[in-house]
Amino acid sequence: MIGNRIKELRKSKKMSQSELGKFIGVSQTTVTAWENGRAEPSSSYVAKLATFFNVSTDYLLGRKTPDNNDIDLDRAIDNAMSFDGKPVTDHDRKIMKQLWKAYMAGKE
Structure with missing residues (x-):
């Protein structure tokens, strides 16, 4: 779930995985793993992603849908x-x- 949300938000900003990784301090490979469900971001990266995309952590984690x-x-x-x-x-x-x-x- 979180991987799909990250991918959706990244694409809405017309960013590459590499660009997103640079903004939050991880590699492009890490972003790919998150988006493909092979790994999940730690709580600190969930918080960074939520701040970067201006969404709640609940939304990223699939607990809330956006208005x-x-x-x-x-x-x-x-x-x-x-x-x-x-x-x-x-x-x-x-x-x-x-x-x-x-x-x-x-x-x-």
Whole structure:
């Protein structure tokens, strides 16, 4: 289960296994083993992956499904660019999601 989630999240960010490995501090071979179910990440790497992908550890472990609104919002943010043409940072992504959710909650 966790391997499928890692693969799905990695592909949604259009990253290679090697790129993901560099970001979290493991080899491409390790990422491949996780994605293929031959190995599972330790709890510290589950936490790193959750932080990197901005999801809960419960979601990575298959205990929770994502809110469809979060998926749509993540796709919209992935396609957005900042004012200077650079990709949206993880910090900006978090702020954008919080603002949008607060805005939508106020409309109900």
